[in-house]
Amino acid sequence: MQATLKENVTQTIPALSLQGVAQRFGNYVAVKGVDLVAAPGEFVAIVGPTGCGKSTLLNIVAGLKPPAEGRVEVFGEPLTGLNPAAGYLFQADSLFPWKTALENVALGPILRGVPASEARDRARAWLSKVGLKGFEDRYPHQLSGGMKKRVALAQVLILSPKILLMDEPFGALDVQTRQLMENELLALWQEDKKTVLFVTHDLEEAIALADRVVVFSAGPASRIVGDFKIELPRPRDVAEIRLTEGFLKIHKEIWGLLREEVMRAHAR
Amino acid sequence: MRARVRLLQLGLLVFLIAGWEVSVRAGWVDAFFFSKPTDIAARVWEWFSTGEIYGHLWITLWETLLAFLIGTVLGVVLGLWLALVPTASAVLDPFIKALNSIPRVILAPIFTLWFGLGVASKVALGVTLVFFVAFFNTYQGIKEVNPVVLANARMLGASGSQLLRHVYLPSAASWIFSSLRTSIGFAVIGAVVGEYLGSAMGLGYLISQAEGVFDTTGVFAGMVVLAAFVVLLDWVVSRVESRLLVWRPVPGQEGGTV
Numbered sequence: 001m002q003a004t005l006k007e008n009v010t011q012t013i014p015a016l017s018l019q020g021v022a023q024r025f026g027n028y029v030a031v032k033g034v035d036l037v038a039a040p041g042e043f044v045a046i047v048g049p050t051g052c053g054k055s056t057l058l059n060i061v062a063g064l065k066p067p068a069e070g071r072v073e074v075f076g077e078p079l080t081g082l083n084p085a086a087g088y089l090f091q092a093d094s095l096f097p098w099k100t101a102l103e104n105v106a107l108g109p110i111l112r113g114v115p116a117s118e119a120r121d122r123a124r125a126w127l128s129k130v131g132l133k134g135f136e137d138r139y140p141h142q143l144s145g146g147m148k149k150r151v152a153l154a155q156v157l158i159l160s161p162k163i164l165l166m167d168e169p170f171g172a173l174d175v176q177t178r179q180l181m182e183n184e185l186l187a188l189w190q191e192d193k194k195t196v197l198f199v200t201h202d203l204e205e206a207i208a209l210a211d212r213v214v215v216f217s218a219g220p221a222s223r224i225v226g227d228f229k230i231e232l233p234r235p236r237d238v239a240e241i242r243l244t245e246g247f248l249k250i251h252k253e254i255w256g257l258l259r260e261e262v263m264r265a266h267a268r
Numbered sequence: 269m270r271a272r273v274r275l276l277q278l279g280l281l282v283f284l285i286a287g288w289e290v291s292v293r294a295g296w297v298d299a300f301f302f303s304k305p306t307d308i309a310a311r312v313w314e315w316f317s318t319g320e321i322y323g324h325l326w327i328t329l330w331e332t333l334l335a336f337l338i339g340t341v342l343g344v345v346l347g348l349w350l351a352l353v354p355t356a357s358a359v360l361d362p363f364i365k366a367l368n369s370i371p372r373v374i375l376a377p378i379f380t381l382w383f384g385l386g387v388a389s390k391v392a393l394g395v396t397l398v399f400f401v402a403f404f405n406t407y408q409g410i411k412e413v414n415p416v417v418l419a420n421a422r423m424l425g426a427s428g429s430q431l432l433r434h435v436y437l438p439s440a441a442s443w444i445f446s447s448l449r450t451s452i453g454f455a456v457i458g459a460v461v462g463e464y465l466g467s468a469m470g471l472g473y474l475i476s477q478a479e480g481v482f483d484t485t486g487v488f489a490g491m492v493v494l495a496a497f498v499v500l501l502d503w504v505v506s507r508v509e510s511r512l513l514v515w516r517p518v519p520g521q522e523g524g525t526v
Contacts, residue, residue, distance in 0.1 A: 064419055082422060094420035098438040098515040107434065108424040141517035159424070 013076040015040045015085075015163055015195035016061060021070035023056050030056045032221040034070070036214065040162075041193035045206035047258060048216030049265035054199040055091065058165045061197060062088050074163070087161030089152055089169045095140040101127060101151045102136035108159045126154040130184070146177040150184075157188065164189075166198045170205070182209060182238040190235060203258055207251055208238040215257055218265035226257045303485040311489040321493065327469040331387055331459035332501070335394025336452055342395070343402025344444060348436070350403075351410035368400050372458070376465045385467055394458025398451045405447035409440025442516060445509040452501050460494065471497070 030053040063083040105123035130150040215226035292304040315321035350357035383389035463472025478486025
């Protein structure tokens with residue numbers, strides 16, 4: 001099961017390619033020696049103990065903070081500055097509190113020069129697509145946690161990024177809302193198969209969603225210690241798939257590795 | 269609950285005024301030093317019925333508004349600049365602190381010397397007060413911009429000027445608005461203190477004239493008009509504020525329904 005994906009990579013230009021990437025904050029080395037390749041349309045989940053530098057890695061890929069060492073390539077081009085192909089769904093609330101749901105979703109197109117009325121029409125369509133018809137004029141503080149995530153998702157997807165970066169996007173939601181959102185995410189992804197980097201500390205979530213699960217070691221100087229292909233059938237239902245034999249088998253296999261890292265992280 | 273509080277407030281007010289009136293009439297306190305509420309009310313009525321007060325009110329209002337506008341614009345612009353350009357803030361920081369430490373009253377005579385006895389010297393004094401309030405609040409507001417929202421805006425493709433328009437300014441708006449409430453008060457102080465120390469018009473002048481002839485009724489009447497004036501201005505600003513900050517959560521109204 002330890003897949004290297006070499007076969008895939010040689011055929012097509014990878015959507016994302018990281019070579020020897022390291023990041024430091026002062027003297028603290030967050031990640032070091034990270035090599036990671038994601039094929040176009042691949043859903044890659046990154047798991048690891050808390051504080052292993054998973055978010056750091058997403059920020060590097062987003063171009064928000066350039067790496068201290070190493071190379072990042074996006075569809076074969078070296079990344080300089082912000083990653084134009086990427087949409088970023090943040091862990092914390094990232095909506096503009098002074099804009100309504102509609103204005104939040106319409107912002108991306110407006111910033112890119114789309115006329116306001118057209119941007120609003122597209123935003124309205126996206127809001128109903130994420131199940132928020134009728135909530136266009138609500139401000140973020142008037143929405144529940146799950147609804148805010150839906151708005152944030154629509155805000156990112158309206159720009160149809162080729163790469164979707166997700167940093168524990170559903171971590172703060174209750175279990176039911178979370179599974180609902182996970183299924184919706186899968187349905188949206190199934191439509192046009194973006195490349196997804198999905199960071200989470202929840203192994204079950206990672207397996208249920210992804211084509212591949214990458215395991216990070218405990219920090220400091222986190223690196224990749226495991227890379228597992230998830231060959232579960234699609235389309236999936238995240239709640240049901242957890243009960244299948246294939247799921248339990250791969251879960252057991254990855255957990256064996258992740259457990260050690262979690263223990264090490266706690267021992268520190 | 270609300271009605272009860274209002275009732276108690278009214279009761280307290282009536283008690284204080286009646287107590288004052290009775291104490292003076294009974295001769296427990298000297299009317300020469302304390303005047304009395306009925307006289308003060310009569311004086312205020314006289315000022316308004318003869319129209320004598322309007323000229324003074326108008327001048328004070330004009331000075332207040334000018335000081336408020338000029339001081340706020342300068343403060344917001346400089347606050348934005350220093351918050352967004354770290355070098356500028358590092359260089360100017362000690363200068364701003366030093367300037368802000370000057371007690372403004374001592375500037376009044378020198379402003380009178382520079383700008384004359386008219387409106388300009390009062391506006392200048394008000395600006396020195398208002399400027400720092402607007403400046404510090406804008407600076408703080410920009411510094412406290414949520415970094416996640418900022419990163420989100422950048423990922424969505426915002427350029428420098430778009431960041432200013434869609435993130436920095438709206439984010440600082442609640443700070444700037446809370447500064448406006450304070451600023452309008454300071455602008456009045458600037459105007460009235462300026463008038464008090466040397467002028468020929470305005471509420472401050474009126475009070476200082478009354479003091480000059482030991483007319484305590486006039487002094488108290490001036491204070492009453494001044495207080496009403498400030499309360500009215502503050503009300504107008506707070507109306508504008510709540511109109512422009514509809515997006516801000518009201519405490520207890522957080523979170524919607526699923």
